[in-house]
Amino acid sequence: MSGRGAATPEGQEWLLIALDKKMARMQGMPFQIPVPKGEFEGLAEKGLQSDLLRGWIQSFLSDSPLGKDGNWRRRNSELITQMEGFVDKKALWDKAQKLFAENDFENALKTLKRITIMCSEDHAARLNYASALANQRDYDKALKEMKIVRDTFADDPEFHVSHAQMLVMKGDEAAATEALVKALELKPDHMPAMDALAKLGILAKIYENPRDAASLVYVKAEQLGEYLEEHVWSQGERTSEYFLEQMGYHSSEQRYAIALAAAERAMSSATGRAAERAVGGKVAALRELGRTAEAIAAAKAYLDANAGSAALWVELAGAHAKAGQALESDAAVERALEAEPGDAMALALKFWPADRENLMELKDTVPKLEEWCASHPEVAGAWRSLARAKLATGAVDDALALFDKAVALAPNDDDLRSEWWAELAKLERYDAVIEDSTKLADMTKRSWQLRWNEAEGYRGLSRVMEARACFMQLNADEALAIDIRKRAKRAASELGAGGAAPSA
DSSP: OEEEEEEOTTSOEEEEEEOOHHHHHHHTOOSEEEEEHHHHTTHHHHOOOHHHHHHHHHHHHHHSHHHHOHHHHHHTHHHHHHHHHHHHHHHHHHHHHHHHHTTOHHHHHHHHHHHHHHTTTOHHHHHHHHHHHHHTTOHHHHHHHHHHHTTTTTTOHHHHHHHHHHHHHTTOHHHHHHHHHHHHHHOTTOHHHHHHHHHTTSEEEEESSTTOGGGEEEEEGGGHHHHIIIIITTSSOOOHHHHHHHHHHHHHTTOHHHHHHHHHHHHTTOOHHHHHHHHHHHHHHHHHTTOHHHHHHHHHHHHTTOTTOHHHHHHHHHHHHHTTOHHHHHHHHHHHHHHOTTOHHHHHHHHSOSOTTOHHHHHHHHHHHHHHHHHSTTOHHHHHHHHHHHHHTTOHHHHHHHHHHHHHHOTTOHHHHHHHHHHHHHTTOHHHHHHHHTTSSOGGGSOHHHHHHHHHHHHHTTOHHHHHHHHHHHHHOTTSOHHHHHHHHHHHHHHHTTOOOOOO
């Protein structure tokens, strides 16, 4: 930065400060700026504010002898254009913001383009224009603007991430990957770049411990299995429950190869119900990986010694269906219902149509389920399936009565009760939710879904303090997955700010 002085007749002396051109383009400022000499010493401490600079430029051009000198202005016409453009663009920027707020995107874009024409060296304005074009899906024009300002923002990782997002939308994932890698070269811990690479499948974004936010890591997707085996799963004593949790977490994220490895680890030491879950997870993972023959073999091997496992008969049915073996799939469903007449998946496979939006077929489902319930009157799962069918056909009050009946048959089934509460909440019958919750002992030991719906009930009744307390308890529960705890914290914060909590 350098400068020289110019005095007015009244004695006000100005310094013309030369800015680094790259920095000036990034900030959308003229290459030289006028500063009153008395303000110069405090400039570093106070910073250079746009409104203040705009006032200085106006005073300099209208009041100082140099600013009014025609010969000087002709010799410095480019600088004068930059200064006048800096002053004038404020009104255009305000106009563009107003047009965006009014959803008048066409005229808003035209206004932003006027700024780039009027201030051709204002690369901040060009970047804003490019972003606005991208938001309107005009990626070709947006990328042209990005190319113009690329050298100016070459050291800004945020620029490379924005550039990559536009390239992705154009279908050029290779170039997008290069841009994101450049962002990480500039800032190795740049989270938006790593998130974008995860979306492209280059990196895997995982929690080593799904209940610990601090365990978030990014790993090359192709090396994820090796990383977990060497750096996570082999560290310390690991129980079958640990691997079952890993299996469920990675399966929910559709990382089926990892879920399969975790299931096999769990199977090595699991017994009883845990062994059943592990084998079921293995069969499901194999099925999703397209290895249906192996899935069928694994399920049959377990069922040979555990024919009463409804869960494995359902998994076998799914594997047969994936393999195109409809008769074998139907037979497995029948065996599942013999083992557990209320198994939700088996009932859905047997009675529900493939297209659940087909109202005529759904109406045919209801009498079949009613007949099943009549022959299994003590089975809560059967009544639950019928309640769902009634809901789907619009018989809401009948459905709620059936949910109530099912809950009475299985009072400790939190998943069932949570579904009932959720349906009550949809109808804004929050008082019924809270009334039922008062019948339960120690809600903090219940499932997170049930506790969330209790919080929703309090929120619906405008009992904000109780709702917020429920969400904060969920946030503080270290046994829950980190994503659930984050949602609960956000919900509590929104309630504290007078907002509405997100639905479970």
